[in-house]
Amino acid sequence: MSAAGVSLEVASLAKSWGAVEVLRDVNFSIEPGGFLTLLGPSGCGKSTILRLVSGLDEVSGGQILIGGKDVARTPAAERNIGMVFQNYALFPHMTIAENISYGLKVRKVPKAEKEKAMARVAELMALGKLLDRKPAQLSGGQQQRVALARVLVSDRPLVLMDEPLSNLDAKLRVEIRSEIRSLNKKLGITVVYVTHDQSEALSMSDKVVLMNAGEVSQVGTPKELYDRPANTFAAGFIGTPPMNLLQAQDVQAPATLAPANGAGKSDVLFGVRPESLGLDAGDAGFSVNARVESLEYEGKVFLVHLITPSGTRFVVAHSGDGVPEEGSEVTANWPDAATHLFDKSDGASMDFAL
Amino acid sequence: MNMRLSYGMGFILLFVPCSLLVAFTHYPAFKALLNSFWNNGSSIRPSRFVGARNYEALLEDDKLMQVLSNSFIYAIGTVPLAIALAIGMALLVNSRLPATGLMRLSFFLPTMLPMVAVANIWLFFYAPGIGLASQILNAFGLPSINFLGSTDTSLVSMMVVAVWKEAGLFMIFYLAALQSIPTNLKDAARLEGAGSVRIFFDVVMPLLRPTTIFVAVNALINAFRLVDHIVVMTRGGPNNSSSLLLYYIYEVTFGFRDFAYGATLTVLMVVILGFMAAIQFWVLNRKAHYQ
Ligand SMILES: Nc1ncnc2c1ncn2[C@@H]1O[C@H](COP(=O)(O)OP(=O)(O)OP(=O)(O)O)[C@@H](O)[C@H]1O
Ligand SMILES: [Mg+2]
Numbered sequence: 001m002s003a004a005g006v007s008l009e010v011a012s013l014a015k016s017w018g019a020v021e022v023l024r025d026v027n028f029s030i031e032p033g034g035f036l037t038l039l040g041p042s043g044c045g046k047s048t049i050l051r052l053v054s055g056l057d058e059v060s061g062g063q064i065l066i067g068g069k070d071v072a073r074t075p076a077a078e079r080n081i082g083m084v085f086q087n088y089a090l091f092p093h094m095t096i097a098e099n100i101s102y103g104l105k106v107r108k109v110p111k112a113e114k115e116k117a118m119a120r121v122a123e124l125m126a127l128g129k130l131l132d133r134k135p136a137q138l139s140g141g142q143q144q145r146v147a148l149a150r151v152l153v154s155d156r157p158l159v160l161m162d163e164p165l166s167n168l169d170a171k172l173r174v175e176i177r178s179e180i181r182s183l184n185k186k187l188g189i190t191v192v193y194v195t196h197d198q199s200e201a202l203s204m205s206d207k208v209v210l211m212n213a214g215e216v217s218q219v220g221t222p223k224e225l226y227d228r229p230a231n232t233f234a235a236g237f238i239g240t241p242p243m244n245l246l247q248a249q250d251v252q253a254p255a256t257l258a259p260a261n262g263a264g265k266s267d268v269l270f271g272v273r274p275e276s277l278g279l280d281a282g283d284a285g286f287s288v289n290a291r292v293e294s295l296e297y298e299g300k301v302f303l304v305h306l307i308t309p310s311g312t313r314f315v316v317a318h319s320g321d322g323v324p325e326e327g328s329e330v331t332a333n334w335p336d337a338a339t340h341l342f343d344k345s346d347g348a349s350m351d352f353a354l
Numbered sequence: 355m356n357m358r359l360s361y362g363m364g365f366i367l368l369f370v371p372c373s374l375l376v377a378f379t380h381y382p383a384f385k386a387l388l389n390s391f392w393n394n395g396s397s398i399r400p401s402r403f404v405g406a407r408n409y410e411a412l413l414e415d416d417k418l419m420q421v422l423s424n425s426f427i428y429a430i431g432t433v434p435l436a437i438a439l440a441i442g443m444a445l446l447v448n449s450r451l452p453a454t455g456l457m458r459l460s461f462f463l464p465t466m467l468p469m470v471a472v473a474n475i476w477l478f479f480y481a482p483g484i485g486l487a488s489q490i491l492n493a494f495g496l497p498s499i500n501f502l503g504s505t506d507t508s509l510v511s512m513m514v515v516a517v518w519k520e521a522g523l524f525m526i527f528y529l530a531a532l533q534s535i536p537t538n539l540k541d542a543a544r545l546e547g548a549g550s551v552r553i554f555f556d557v558v559m560p561l562l563r564p565t566t567i568f569v570a571v572n573a574l575i576n577a578f579r580l581v582d583h584i585v586v587m588t589r590g591g592p593n594n595s596s597s598l599l600l601y602y603i604y605e606v607t608f609g610f611r612d613f614a615y616g617a618t619l620t621v622l623m624v625v626i627l628g629f630m631a632a633i634q635f636w637v638l639n640r641k642a643h644y645q
Binding site: 051054056076081082083085086087089091092093101103106107150154254 | 563
């Protein structure tokens with residue numbers, strides 16, 4: 001009943017608005033049926049990429065290949081792409097049924113076929129009772145489902161979603177998130193998903209493209225992004241709370257530590273995740289002396305906010321008992337395996353030997 | 355401030371605007387209604403009550419029938435034309451074409467001119483033989499037309515002037531409405547395969563509907579209200595071919611000094627306008643909003 005997905009490849013994509021360069025040298029690809037997320041802070045160019053891929057805006061440079069075919073000369077309507085817009089973009093003057101079937105009407109799909117497709121997505125998205133209403137008479141979550149239904153009804157092999165869950169409450173968001181993911185798996189459509197919520201990106205995607213100010217910061221699986229951040233931006237963006245970055249002078253490292261390329265020990269930043277840090281002086285390889293600034297109760301763990309003598313703030317996710325007092329001096333330590341090294345000058349991740 | 359003083363202040367503050375309203379709106383309206391049941395008096399013969407005689411005269415007034423039919427054609431012609439033109443101009447200046455600022459200005463300019471000035475400009479356009487309109491006809495090898503002097507063309511010529519003057523103002527309303535339509539609605543339609551014409555009729559026009567109703571109401575009111583250009587250009591002629599109801603009222607009342615019949619015609623006009631307003635509000639309430 002559904003079109004299988006197509007592959008998407010974006011090669012050295014660039015976009016400028018007049019003199020303003022919004023995207024520079026963006027590269028990524030996703031195989032048929034995959035789920036790729038564009039992740040990044042507001043204004044980094046995520047929506048712009050979707051508009052370029054869908055053909056709503058013209059590229060300034062680079063290539064977009066859909067199913068291996070360059071679509072530079074293909075108008076938006078012929079790219080066979082479905083898009084869920086950031087604010088749903090439902091037609092306010094049409095009923096839900098008219099909204100969903102609008103594309104079928106434009107493409108003059110025969111009535112019987114149209115009704116079959118309608119019935120299918122209405123059932124899939126649980127919209128049966130709402131079909132005669134206008135969008136304004138629906139809740140945010142219902143509107144969201146209509147927007148999804150409108151895209152799914154046309155059996156598009158590639159679907160772009162621009163922060164589709166940003167207007168929903170936390171519970172609904174989790175619900176629809178898994179709904180989208182299971183649709184992607186069940187129907188085999190390729191999904192490009194935009195979000196600035198890193199936990200959403202990590203939990204849904206096969207592949208994440210992390211964007212920073214119009215450039216790709218890192219491409220990889222969620223696990224790769226979490227385990228091996230390629231630079232300090234990725235380290236500081238992924239994880240709740242994100243990875244701590246510590247100055248070399250605050251860290252007591254094993255004497256054998258040797259950064260790659262012969263870089264000095266003071267030319268690096270140390271990265272360590274809050275959950276890898278411990279406050280009970282074990283025999284872990286690295287340690288930092290710091291003062292407890294504040295405590296934050298998170299349910300499962302305490303977030304202990306610390307400050308080093310040089311003034312760097314960092315966080316320990318403390319799960320043992322015996323929470324330190326505010327203002328007390330403690331030593332935080334972590335094992336060798338949890339250590340990340342970054343070049344202090346350009347932020348790139350570095351290898352090291354111990 | 356004690357209560358009595360504040361009541362006094364309130365009374366004084368209300369008295370001024372209310373007395374103006376009564377003196378210049380309500381009293382004349384009421385007086386016109388009364389006058390329509392009396393005949394026209396003179397210094398020798400005072401006017402006396404004649405019942406519905408003036409209204410019976412309405413039915414036998416051939417000139418009135420022509421004027422009403424003119425007004426009807428005028429309204430039916432100018433309202434849709436002004437709306438269509440306004441939408442067209444708004445689309446044009448809202449597009450990404452160069453020099454839209456200049457276009458906006460030139461489309462809006464006629465609106466800022468007083469109708470009398472507009473009428474004078476068009477007198478030159480329509481001047482037989484030497485006017486712009488005639489010269490254009492001549493350039494295509496067609497004979498020039500006496501636009502204002504012929505019973506066939508005078509009314510249409512008046513309608514063209516009205517549309518030219520009004521469309522610019524309506525364009526502003528449409529421009530504002532166009533700019534408030536979220537672009538992602540048009541993008542969504544485009545991805546579904548709709549071309550620009552299709553998008554215009556499926557998405558843009560329905561969303562412009564409240565504006566269209568508002569503009570239509572105003573255009574219709576203006577069609578009955580604005581007759582300055584007729585005073586300046588044709589005086590209702592030739593042979594009443596360009597006379598409209600309001601101009602006829604003016605002519606009867608101040609030209610023939612038949613105040614009683616003028617009052618009767620005024621009541622007729624109020625009834626017509628009230629009837630149209632009622633219909634429009636009914637439509638407005640039913641259709642204007644979907645949010
Ligand atoms: N039409 C335009 N003209 C000029 N600059 C634009 C235009 N559209 C977008 N930009 C700029 O491009 C940059 C990227 O915009 P984009 O909408 O892609 O961001 P985003 O990553 O989707 O952000 P958000 O998460 O807030 O939606 C922004 O700095 C924005 O100001
Ligand atoms: Mg965006």
